[in-house]
Amino acid sequence: MNSVLAIKDEILLLVNQAMIDFENITEAAWNDKPQPHKWSKKELLGHLIDSASNNIRRLIVSQYEQEVKIIYHQDEWVAYQNYQSVNIAEVKSLWKLLNYQISRVIENIPEEKLQNTCDTGKGKTELHSLSFYIEDYLVHLKYHLNQITA
Template identity: 25%
Template sequence: MYFRKPQSGDYPTQFETYVKVVPEGDLNELLCSQEEEILASFRSCGEELSMFRYQEDKWSVKEVLGHIMDTERIMSYRLLCASRGDKTSLPRHQDIYVSLTNFDRRPLVDLIEEYRTVRAATRSLVRGLTEEELNRSGVIIQDKTTAAALVYFILGHAAHHLHVFRERYLSHLSKF
C-alpha cells in the first residue's frame, strides 16, 4: 500500500531523525526490501563474529539485532493502538531492554529467525490496514502520532541501526 510520507506534526519531534531517512513509497515493499537487507547483513557476519563489539562499551552484533527487534515489537504495538483509534497515552520506550536481557547467549541463527518472525508480523499488520486506519493517531506521552508515522519510525529506526552496523561493525569485521 502506497502511503504518503508523514509530515511534521504527524509524529513527535524525536521521530524526525528516523522518519526523514525513509523514502516515500509502498509500505509493504519498503518493509520487505529492508527485511532482506537486514537479513543479508546480519547473516554475513556469522556466528563466529556475532559477539563482536567495535568498542568495549558498545553492543555486540547480536545485541544490535535484538534492539532492532525489541523496538519493532514496541512500535508495532503502538501502531496497532493508533490504527484502532486508542488514545491511551503510551510511555516512552527506553533502551534498557538490551541491558536487561542476554541476546549474546543465543545463536545468531535463532535471532535472525526471530527477526524474520517479528518483521512478518509487522508486515501482516500493515498489509491489513486501510488508509483511514493509517491516518488515525495515538498518543506517546503527550505527543500525537499517526499510525503511518509509526510505520515510518519502524523503517527509519531499523535503517539507522543497519547503517551503523554496516559502518562500524562490518567495516571492522571485514579485517578478520
C-alpha cells in the same frame, strides 16, 4: 489504496536482503562490543526486535484506542532480554519473523485509521499518527541495518 503499502514492501525487501548480508558476519563480529556500554551487532539486532514488537503494539492498539500511551525504554529492553547471550540464529529468525508480521499489520491498516494517534512520551505527551510510526520505523530500520552490515 493504503498509502503505506510501499513502505511495507520496502521493509520486506530490506529484511530479505539483510538476511543474505548477515551470512557474511562472523560470530565474533556479532558478539563484539565496541565499548562496554555500547551494543554489539547482536544487541543492535535485538533492539530492532524490540522496536518491531513495540511498533506492532502501537499499530494494532492505536486502531481501536486513540492516544493510548505506549512507552518503550530501549536500553532496559535490550538488557533484560540479554540478547548478547542468545544464539545469533535465533535472534535473526525472530527479527525476520517480526518484520514479516509488522508488514502484515501495515498492509491491513485501513486508510482511515492511519491518522489515529499514539502517545510515546516519557514525561510529556508525544502524539504521532500511525503513518508517522510506519515511516519512522523504516528510517530506524535502515539506520540500524547500516550499522550492523557496514
